[in-house]
Amino acid sequence: MKTLTGADRIFMALELQEPDRVPHFELTLDRKVKEAILPGASYDEAVEYFDWDAVVTDEEDQPGYRVEILEGGNYFRDQWGTIKQDMGDVNAYPIEPAIKSEKDLDTWRPPDPDESWRYEELARLVKKYKGQRAIAVLFPDPFRVANEVRGATDHFMDFVRNPDFIDRLSGLIRDYYLRYIRNCIEVGAEIIFIQGDYATTRWPMLSREHFAKHVIPVFKTLVDEAKSRGAYTAKHTDGNIMPIIDLIVDTGIHGLHPIDPLGGMDLGKVKGEYGHRVCLIGNVDCAYVLTWGTLEEVREDVKRCVRQAARGGGFICMSSNSIHSAVKPENYVEMVKAIHEHGKYPISI
Amino acid sequence: MIDLSEIAKSIVEANIAKTEKLTKVAIDADIPAEEILNKGLVAAMQVIGEGFERGEIFLPELLMSGEAARTAVKLLRPSLTKQEGVRRHANKAAIGTVQGDVHDIGKNIVIMMLEANGWDVTDLGVDVAPEEFCTAVKENDFQILGLSALLTSTMPNQERTISALKAAGLREKVKVAIGGATVSQRYADQIGADCYATDASDAVKKFKALVQ
Numbered sequence: 293m294k295t296l297t298g299a300d301r302i303f304m305a306l307e308l309q310e311p312d313r314v315p316h317f318e319l320t321l322d323r324k325v326k327e328a329i330l331p332g333a334s335y336d337e338a339v340e341y342f343d344w345d346a347v348v349t350d351e352e353d354q355p356g357y358r359v360e361i362l363e364g365g366n367y368f369r370d371q372w373g374t375i376k377q378d379m380g381d382v383n384a385y386p387i388e389p390a391i392k393s394e395k396d397l398d399t400w401r402p403p404d405p406d407e408s409w410r411y412e413e414l415a416r417l418v419k420k421y422k423g424q425r426a427i428a429v430l431f432p433d434p435f436r437v438a439n440e441v442r443g444a445t446d447h448f449m450d451f452v453r454n455p456d457f458i459d460r461l462s463g464l465i466r467d468y469y470l471r472y473i474r475n476c477i478e479v480g481a482e483i484i485f486i487q488g489d490y491a492t493t494r495w496p497m498l499s500r501e502h503f504a505k506h507v508i509p510v511f512k513t514l515v516d517e518a519k520s521r522g523a524y525t526a527k528h529t530d531g532n533i534m535p536i537i538d539l540i541v542d543t544g545i546h547g548l549h550p551i552d553p554l555g556g557m558d559l560g561k562v563k564g565e566y567g568h569r570v571c572l573i574g575n576v577d578c579a580y581v582l583t584w585g586t587l588e589e590v591r592e593d594v595k596r597c598v599r600q601a602a603r604g605g606g607f608i609c610m611s612s613n614s615i616h617s618a619v620k621p622e623n624y625v626e627m628v629k630a631i632h633e634h635g636k637y638p639i640s641i
Numbered sequence: 642m643i644d645l646s647e648i649a650k651s652i653v654e655a656n657i658a659k660t661e662k663l664t665k666v667a668i669d670a671d672i673p674a675e676e677i678l679n680k681g682l683v684a685a686m687q688v689i690g691e692g693f694e695r696g697e698i699f700l701p702e703l704l705m706s707g708e709a710a711r712t713a714v715k716l717l718r719p720s721l722t723k724q725e726g727v728r729r730h731a732n733k734a735a736i737g738t739v740q741g742d743v744h745d746i747g748k749n750i751v752i753m754m755l756e757a758n759g760w761d762v763t764d765l766g767v768d769v770a771p772e773e774f775c776t777a778v779k780e781n782d783f784q785i786l787g788l789s790a791l792l793t794s795t796m797p798n799q800e801r802t803i804s805a806l807k808a809a810g811l812r813e814k815v816k817v818a819i820g821g822a823t824v825s826q827r828y829a830d831q832i833g834a835d836c837y838a839t840d841a842s843d844a845v846k847k848f849k850a851l852v853q
Contacts, residue, residue, distance in 0.1 A: 377743050379768075385743045387767075444746045449708065451701040452655060493822050494840055495696040502701065530822075535696065554822060579823045583793045618794035 298345030299482070302426035302608065306483075306524045306546040306571045310605035314598060314635030316628065317344035319430055319485065319528065319549075320614035328621035339425070342628050345608075346426035346483065349413045351472075352383070356409040371403040372441045372465075380617070389443035394457055400441075402464050405471040411479045418480030426524075428483035429476045433527075434465040434514075435507045436488030441465075451502050462510045470517050477521045483547075484518040484525045486511065490540070491531025493555045503536050512543040519544060526573060530613060531555040537562070541570050550574035550612045560600035563607075571606040576627055578611040582619045587626045594630035595641055602639045609635060643667050648681030648713065652757075653688050655705035657712055664713040674720035678759050682710045682717075686757045690842035703841070704750070710757030721759070732852050735777050736787035737765030739802060742795035747820065747841075751787065754841040755848060771798070771805035778811045784852050787844070788834075790821040799824070800832040816851045820844060 296304075301315040317339075326338050339347055351357065352370075360369040366378050373390025391400055418427055438461050439447045450458050473484055490496055496503065515525045526547030527540060532555035540548065548566075551557045551574040559575050566572075574597070576582060581593045594609065601607040609631045615624050634641050643666050651659040667677045689706045692698035734755060738748050745767050752762045765777055778786055786806075788799045799819050806812045816835040819828070829837035836851055838844035 379741060379743055387743060445704060445749060448701045449704050452705045492840070494694075495699065497700045499699045499702075502699070579793055616792070616794060618792070 297423065298343070298425040299421075299423060299427075301345045302483070303524070305606060305608050306526075308568070308571060308604075308606035310637045312637055314602050314607055314609045314631055314637075315345035316342075316609050316631045316635075317346040317348065317425075317428075318610060318615050319348055319487070320350070320616070321624075322615055322617040322619065324617050325615050325619050325621050325624060329625060336420070339421075343632075344425060346428050347417045347421050348428045348430050348485070349417055351410070351429065351431035354410055354413060356407060370440075372437060373400065374440045376440075386440040386443075389441055389446070391442045391461070392446075394454065397457065397461060400464075402468040405468050405475060410472070411475060414476060414479050414481060422480055426482050427480055428485050428526075429481045430485045430487055431469065431472065433486050433488030433490075433529075434462050434469060434510050435490070437465045438462055439488075448497070451498060451506065455506060458506050462506065466510045466513055469514055473514060473517050473523075474521065477518065477523050482523055484514070484523050485528065485547075485549075486514060486525070487528035489531055490529040490536065491533045491552075491555060493531055493552075495532055496536050497531075500536055500539070503539055508539050508543060511540075515543045515545055526571075532557060537566065541566050545570060547571040547573050547608065549608075549610060553577050553612050554579050559597060563601045567601065567604070567606055571608060572601045573608040573610050574601075575612040576609065578613050578616060578619060582611060582615070582623045582627065584620075585623060587622065590623045590626045591630045591634075594627055595634050598631075598634050598639060599641055602635060602637075605637075643670055643672070645672070645677060645680035646684070648677065649685035649688070652682065652685035652706050652709045652713070655702060655709055657705075657709045660709040661712050661716070664716045668716060668720065674717045677713070678717055678721065682713055683758055686710055686754065686845070690754070690845060693840070693842045700750070704753065707750075707753040707757045711753065714756055714759065732759070732785075732848070733761045733763075733781070733783050734785040734787060734848060735763040735765050735781065735783045736789065737769035737774060737777075738767040738789045738791075739795055739798035740768055740770045741798055742790050742792055743767040744789070744791035744821075747791065747822070748787075748789040750841045751789075751820065751838070751844045754845050758845050758849075760848070771802040774802050775805050775809045775811055778806065778815050779809070783815055785818055785848055786815045787818045787820065790819070790824060792821075793823045796821070796823060796828065799834070803833055818844065818847060818851070 296312050301311040304311040305315050357371050358368040374386045375388035376384035377387050378384040518525045524546045527545050528549045530552045548570050551559045551562050576593050581589050648663045693703050755762045790796045818836040819834045820838045826837045836847045838847045
C-alpha cells in the first residue's frame with residue numbers, strides 16, 4: 293500500500309473511508325499555546341511539528357479584513373462594517389452593528405470578494421502544501437455574519453417581525469460568499485469550511501421552521517457551489533444541534549464539526565445515526581479536558597473519540613472547538629500523540 | 642373590567658402594541674400594578690420560559706415576548722415604586738460580563754427576562770474588573786450579583802471577583818450567581834458562588850429562589 297499523504301487521509305475520511313490513521317488538524321491554534329510548545333515557531337512550523345493533515349487559512353485573519361483600526365488598537369471595523377473588540381482570544385467580538393435600522397440596509401453594501409489580498413495566504417499554502425496536506429479555507433456562515441452586522445438581538449427578533457428583511461440581508465451576504473468560494477477554489481482551496489453556531493448548549497437558537505426557511509437554504513447554496521466546483525465542504529457549529537442535525541446533513545456537506553460535548557452531543561450516537569452520510573470531526577473536549585484535565589484524561593478522551601467514531605472511516609479527530617488560549621500546552625501535545633498512537637487503522641481499542 | 646390574562650396572552654403572542662394598550666387600560670382602571678405584574682407579565686413569562694426550556698420556543702420568540710413585557714414594565718414602574726408593600730417585587734440585581742470577556746448576548750437575554758419578571762436590573766456591561774463589581778455592590782443595594790463568562794479562559798475571573806468581594810468585606814452583602822456556556826454547577830460549587838443558572842429562564846427561577 294502506498295504511503296498516504298495528509299491530503300489523502302483527509303479526503304478519504306471526508307469520503308467516509310478508512311485511511312491509514314485517523315487524520316488530525318485544528319481550525320485554530322492559539323498563539324500563546326503555540327509559543328509555549330514551539331517558541332518562535334511560524335504557523336508552517338507548527339503544522340509540520342504536529343504533522344497536521346490539513347492546513348487552514350481563516351478569512352478573518354487576513355490583513356484587509358480589519359478595514360479600520362479604532363481607538364486603542366483593540367477595536368476595529370471589519371469588512372462588513374461591524375465594530376469588534378479584539379480581546380486576544382480566538383474570535384474578536386462584535387460590539388456595534390453596521391445595520392442599526394432596517395433603512396440602513398438600503399445603503400449597506402457587502403465587501404468586494406475579488407480583492408487580491410484575500411487569496412494571498414491561500415495561494416502561499418497551496419504552493420507549499422498542495423498534494424501533501426489538504427488545503428482548507430475557513431469563513432463565517434452568512435447567518436453569523438448577519439447576526440453580527442445587524443446586532444444579535446435585532447437579528448433574532450427580525451425572524452419574527454420582518455422575515456423578508458432577514459432574507460434580503462442573507463441574500464447579499466450569500467452572493468459575496470458565492471463569489472468568494474469560486475475564487476478560493478480557483479486559487480486551489482480543497483475544503484470549504486463554514487463556521488458559525490446554530491445552537492446554544494441547550495437548544496438550536498431558532499425554531500426548526502425558521503432554520504428550514506431562512507438559514508439552511510442560504511447555507512445549502514454555498515455547499516452546492518463548492519461541490520459543483522469539486523471542493524469538499526464542512527460545517528462548524530457549537531451547541532446542541534440534534535433537533536436540526538438532519539437539516540444540516542441533508543445539505544450534502546462532507547464534514548460536521550465539532551459534535552459539541554458542551555451541548556450534550558454524543559459522538560457515538562451521531563456516528564450511529566449519521567456516520568454513513570457525513571464525516572464527523574471532533575470532539576476532544578476543550579472546555580474541560582484540554583483545559584483543566586490531566587494527561588491521562590486527555591488520552592482517555594482521545595480514545596473515547598476513536599472508539600466512538602473511527603471504525604469504518606469518516607472521522608477526523610479534532611478538538612471540540614479550538615486550541616484556545618486556556619488549553620494547557622502539554623495537553624494539546626498529548627492529544628496529538630494519542631491520536632497518532634490510538635488512531636491507526638484497523639482500530640484496535 | 643379588563644381580564645389580565647389578555648395582557649399575558651398578548652405578551653406570549655409578542656404583540657407589543659397590544660400589550661402596551663392593554664396595560665394602559667389596566668392602569669387606568671386602577672388595577673394595582675402588582676396585580677398587573679403578577680397576573681399579566683409574570684404569568685406570560687412563565688409560559689414563555691417553560692416553552693423555552695422544553696425547546697418549543699426559541700430566541701426570536703423569547704426576545705420578542707420579552708420586549709413586549711418590558712414595554713409593560715416601563716408603564717408599571719412608577720406605580721410599582723410608589724406602592725408600599727410591593728417593594729419586595731422590585732428585587733434588585735446587577736449583572737456584568739467578567740474581565741477579559743466582552744460577550745454580552747447571554748447577559749442581555751438574562752437581563753431582559755428578569756426585567757420582564759419585574760426585577761430592577763443594572764447592566765454593569767462587559768469586561769468588568771473585580772474592583773468595579775465591588776464598587777457597584779458597595780454603592781448599591783443589590784440582592785444578587787450576576788457574573789457572566791463565555792470563555793474557558795475568562796471563567797477564572799468569576800472566581801477572582803468572588804475573592805475580591807470577600808477581601809472587600811462585601812461577600813455577605815450580596816448573593817452571587819454565575820452563568821455562561823462553559824460554566825457548570827460543579828464550577829459554581831468550586832468557586833463558592835450561590836447559584837448557577839443554565840440559561841435566562843433558569844436564571845429567573847434561581848434568582849427568585851435566592852431572595853425568598
